[in-house]
Amino acid sequence: MSRSPLQVRRRAFAAFAMLIATAAAAPAVVSAYLTLGTTVNGRTVMTRWTSMPVKYFVTNRSIPNVTANQFQTVVAQSFSTWSAVPTATVSATFAGFVNAEPVRDDGATVIGFQRHDELERTLGVTSFTLDRTTGELVEADIFLNSLFDWSTAAGGETSKYDVQSIVTHEVGHLLGLGHSLLGETELRPTGGRRVLGKRAVMFPIAYAVGTVLDRTLQDDDVAGISTTYPTSQFLHDTGSIAGKVTLDGAGIFGAHVVAFNTKTQAMVGAFSLTADGQFVIDGLTPGVYVLRAEPLDDADIASFFDANSKVEIGFKTTFHPKLVTVPRGGAGHAVEIKVTRK
């Protein structure tokens, strides 16, 4: 593609990995849930497509139980799930089948199956190519690991992973979203983690085989995509909570803060992303919220931050003793959530 000279930062974002599969550094996280960012001229900019629709190709390859046509149909449904969010300006176009591999630095956004025996816990991977001068996305590729058994059946199939659920998660990455921590897991004796429950398609760990629940976006996903590609109505109608998380009087990095709307039961999360513990949760419906701060201990830290990040996890999950109000189109007073050591 003509923009290849600008392709400088190619990163794999190993999605739905019980372990992150690649050694590539993860992009910097700029805010909330999940929004990814990159540094341009010392300034952090949001990783996003600057023009729509996103044009994507599908690898013309079938695997057992999933034909290339079935796969393409499901990929289109996954894109539709994101573009159907009324508060986000997302659209995508299927550009055709290609023989190209989904992870190739060719300037084309390609989605398809690839077999990676070495990625024994990784269902899918999204990788990006960014424009060095603007930080904008110029290419993103997704592969699903055909090491696993897959299904495109409407209601899912026992013992097989649901293609649409996993592609919906990967397309979230393709659009610029990182991972959400709205989930609880337990370690499995055989390694990896098992999901006990979650409330975000962008949680880094997949439901087990046979489950199709991740075809449907949750409040956290909707807030993330709408913050990345906001409609003017979204900016006007929603508000934010901003503040910091402190431990022994000092700000901490990597604390997960969840805003829970007790009226709508919506949950939207964010991380403290500066050394002094600052966080912002955007995309909240105006109202009254409960705030909860928790350590990042339900997924691998590498699913969220790069290896050099000093993520603080040595504190107790804590509720803020004040209810926090969110006005339309703005933020209330900054809050400080004081947590204590474990």
Place this chain on the structure above:
Amino acid sequence: MRGLARVVAMAAGLGLAAVPAAAQSASAPPRVLLDVGGTLLGGGSLGSTDATYTTPTGASFTLFSTAQSWGSGAGVTAHLLIRVKPRVAFEVSGSWTRPELRARISGDFEGAADTTATETVSQFLTGAGVVVSLTPRGKWTPFARGAVSWMRHLSSDQTLYADGVAADLGGGVRYAWKNARGHVKPYGLRADVWMSVRSGGMALAQRSRIIAPGFSASLIFKL
């Protein structure tokens, strides 16, 4: 209740300074009465809500539970009565109280300590109603009252507001001071108690309606 005592005293002090020079006679009931005083509005439960995740089977996994309520709130109130018939008066009223919105949080899956998160809300009510005076007993005049009010809630940082309605039904008594010759002095006392249905406003739960008692005591001026 210290807060309530303070606002009553404040209102009374304000009232005494504003006592009109001319007293009404005992034989001519005043056409317009203004009273200013303190009020206490009761709170109530708004129900409960769980913060949930979804399990692999689609069932709910409770991350934590919350129980929401309004606390009672003290503040100031004023009524302006305009007599339209000997025993019937049209009333315009207003009040400002500061109730607490509360969420009792418990049962956190990660073991977070139970917490009651609160927000002190300014609650403004302004409305209209009818007051029917009953047969006086000496210096005491009992009355029945019904009113409907528009309600506004304002967050403590004054960035979020929400509106609702309230309906009151209750009664009270007016006490008129008289001098030795039976003339009514230019001031009196009023006490009200009522039940109120409040709906809407700042929402902490899917249910926003509460039924709660109210009480007020005020100093009457005759205009």
